[in-house]
Every structure is written in structure tokens, then in C-alpha cells.
Amino acid sequence: MPASSVPDIVVGRLPLYLRALTQMAASGKEITSSQELGERLGISSAQIRKDLSQFGEFGKQGTGYNISYLTDQLRRILKVDRVWDVVLVGVGDLGRAIAHYGGFVDRGYRIVAVFDNDPRKIGSQIGPFIVEDAARLEEVVRARAIAMAMLAVPREAAQAVTDRLVEAGIRAILCYAPTSIQVPRHVHVQYIDPVLHMQRMTYYLP
């Protein structure tokens, strides 16, 4: 299984497949097909078959995919057959919404600590968390060997906080700040900036 040679764009579709399969399973379905998945996702069935074939043989021609089995395999491939500890840095409006969101843990992630540098926020409760002083970021990340961070700080602070996270051992950052951050080659970054997604759509609008 030459996983390292799989294009990142294929890797990026696997979570979509996993999400759809999980929802199918929750609604009581046991078997699906690349056609059915494709209709649900707006992706061609050929693309889905090709993507999955990069990781193994998950279904037989004509009999479809066993949803439970394929779900397990995708969870293993995406490494969410475990739960990853995540720190959240920044509790403005968006960070607050993230801290309140209950949908992470079923899908492989658990926020374990929430930080801010605003003295008015430190010590306050947000959902199940007590906001900790951002000065303690490195200490907590190191002590708990945390690999992932969500960055919901203002744009101006993003790079400085990133540098501290990376130095403390963080290897994957989900960046909500609307800016690009620089990281060493071994650190992964994904961006969530709604405007990037909207611009990708208005390109196509008349």
C-alpha cells in the first residue's frame, strides 16, 4: 500500500466518503455502491472507485461496498480509529463557537485545552473548558504530547502563535486566521477561510 504516493487531492476526498458512509450507517444502511455514494457527494462513481482502489480492494464488482467494513478501513487510513488531542488557541466569537461544538469526538478529535491571552477571558468557562493563559501553551502541549492545534487568533497574531506551537511539537494546524502561516516541512496546515471558498464559487457565477 504505497500510501505516501497517493495524491493529496485523493486524500482530501476520503473524509467526505467517511462522512457520507457514517451517515448511511446511522440511517441503518449496510451496503452501498460507488454510484450511490457518488450521487450523494456529487462525485463520479469512477472517481470514487479509483480513489478507493489506491488503498486496497474494498468491494466486489456487482455487490457494492459493505458500509461498516469500508468505514472501519477509512477510519484506519485517516488515523481516526483513535482520538487525537487538540488544543484550541483564541476564543473570540469563532473560537467560542468551536469550543461549544460537540461534533468532534465521534470523528477522531477531542479538544483538551483552550487558550487565550486576554486576561478578561483567562479563567472563564466556555462550554466544558476553563480558558487557560496562552503563556502556558508550550508547557501544556509538551506535557501532554499534543500533535494538533486549532488556531482561531487574529491574523496579526497567527504567525507568532504558530511558531510557538511548532516549537512545542505541534505537527498539524487548522488555521482559522485569514492569512497564510509559514511552518517547517514536517508540519501540516489546513485553512478555513470562508472567503476563499466563496471566491472559488463566484468565479463560476455569471
Place this chain on the structure above:
Amino acid sequence: MPASSVPDIVVGRLPLYLRALTQMAASGKEITSSQELGERLGISSAQIRKDLSQFGEFGKQGTGYNISYLTDQLRRILKVDRVWDVVLVGVGDLGRAIAHYGGFVDRGYRIVAVFDNDPRKIGSQIGPFIVEDAARLEEVVRARAIAMAMLAVPREAAQAVTDRLVEAGIRAILCYAPTSIQVPRHVHVQYIDPVLHMQRMTYYLP
């Protein structure tokens, strides 16, 4: 300019270029290069040159890109040389954070109406908006000829609201609900689900 033949993945990188160029301009820079942009974005300079060349000749070998000119061109290509009206549906924690966010209008989008179906929320103020009754969704979208929507409703409600938005004339939906929605071919959808991005990163983690 055969824009329709440009791969969507290339289109998806243009907003990143525009965002970086806008920040460079804000810091007083006038000229940049594909190398400099590439370092900032973690994208190869060859890729950037190739992407931009699909849309025209924006720089000369050896002299780099005029930031102001390239910014204008990208804004035109992505159609954010105008401001698009957007409706926001759903004001839970996340919708509330979106309604409070002030960073849309400079980048081509303006939320013009905010909806919810919860009687306790209808009529309340969130940031600059008075929450309107979701029953009036179609009426407002049609009356103002709105093309774009942000969907921040619970997963269970996503498809039904989508169907109503599409019927009323919406042609682009930014979906924050953690589910796939089905739309006709002429409607564009982008998803924001933090877990999809995190799974795309943990795939690579040891």
C-alpha cells in the same frame, strides 16, 4: 481566455494568491515574484506561474509581478471586483460568529439578511442584523435577487433549507452543516467542516 477549461483546483488556488497579494499591498509592497509568493504560501513558484499563465500574462520574466495590477486582475477573474449579497441561514453558535465577523465586505461579500426558524431568535439582534423568520427566506432571496447563501443550520435541516434556497434562485452555497447536500448542476457548493480538514492532516501523521 478559455476560463471554462481551467481545472477547479487551479481556481481554488487563486483566492490564496489574492489573499497573500492583498496582505503584501497592505504592508506597502509594490512588486513580488512567484518565488516570494510561493514561499509565503508553501506552493512552488513553478505552480504559481503555471496557474497564473492560464489567465494571461501578468508579469515579465525577471521583473516580477506588479502587486496592484495582479490583485486587480485576480479580483476581476474571481468576480470580486463587485460585492455579492449573501444570506446567512441559521444562527446557532457558529452562525452567530459568522454574523459578527467583519472581514467579508472588503473581500467581495456582504451578508444582507440573517434567518432562523427559532421563535426565540427571530427579531433579536446579532451584530448589525435583526434575525428574520426563516419562513421569509424565499421572499427575501427573490426580492433582492440574491445569488449566494451561507448555511449554518443543523445537519438534519440542511437538505430541506438547501432545496428552498435553490428554488428561490440561490446559485452558490457555503455549507457549514457537517453533511453533503444535493443540488442541481447549476448550483455550486463548498463545504466548511473542520473535521474534513483535520482528517486530511492526520492521514499524514505518524
